[in-house]
Amino acid sequence: MADPLADFLSGDPQRIWQASWDIIGTRDKNVLEHLRPALPAIERATANIELGGMIFSNRDALVHALDKVQNYRAWKCWCDDYRRLLAFDPTREEERGHVRMLTQDRSGWPVTYECECTICGREFHVDEGEHHARWWQWTPR
Numbered sequence: 001m002a003d004p005l006a007d008f009l010s011g012d013p014q015r016i017w018q019a020s021w022d023i024i025g026t027r028d029k030n031v032l033e034h035l036r037p038a039l040p041a042i043e044r045a046t047a048n049i050e051l052g053g054m055i056f057s058n059r060d061a062l063v064h065a066l067d068k069v070q071n072y073r074a075w076k077c078w079c080d081d082y083r084r085l086l087a088f089d090p091t092r093e094e095e096r097g098h099v100r101m102l103t104q105d106r107s108g109w110p111v112t113y114e115c116e117c118t119i120c121g122r123e124f125h126v127d128e129g130e131h132h133a134r135w136w137q138w139t140p141r
């Protein structure tokens with residue numbers, strides 16, 4: 001993530017898409033605070049760009065990323081975001097140290113996981129699904 005602000009303002013759909021997912025994945029408050037005052041400029045710079053997207057709309061990813069920049073201060077914990085987006089893979093979140101995997105059940109359909117946030121201890125039930133791409137529905141327990 002070199003300079004997400006430059007990416008958002010670049011007019012290049014590929015760079016905007018990458019920056020959106022960088023922001024969705026980050027927990028670096030410096031990065032988010034750096035973008036906050038630039039939100040109106042980012043919204044202007046991206047309003048009329050065709051972002052495309054095959055499965056998840058790339059526009060949705062951008063909207064989600066900008067909403068995070070705007071509102072993350074009101075979140076109780078980073079894990080507040082899990083239930084808002086179907087893109088958080090519990091296995092990857094565990095690799096990043098964000099959750100602890102309590103159980104996973106791969107015997108049936110859907111595949112399910114029980115996870116615990118490593119920061120606040122909130123537990124989640126996660127259903128994994130697949131419709132063109134894999135997705136994960138997180139539900140706080």
Ligand SMILES: [Zn+2]
Pocket residue numbers: 077078079080117118119120121122
């Ligand atoms: Zn948490």
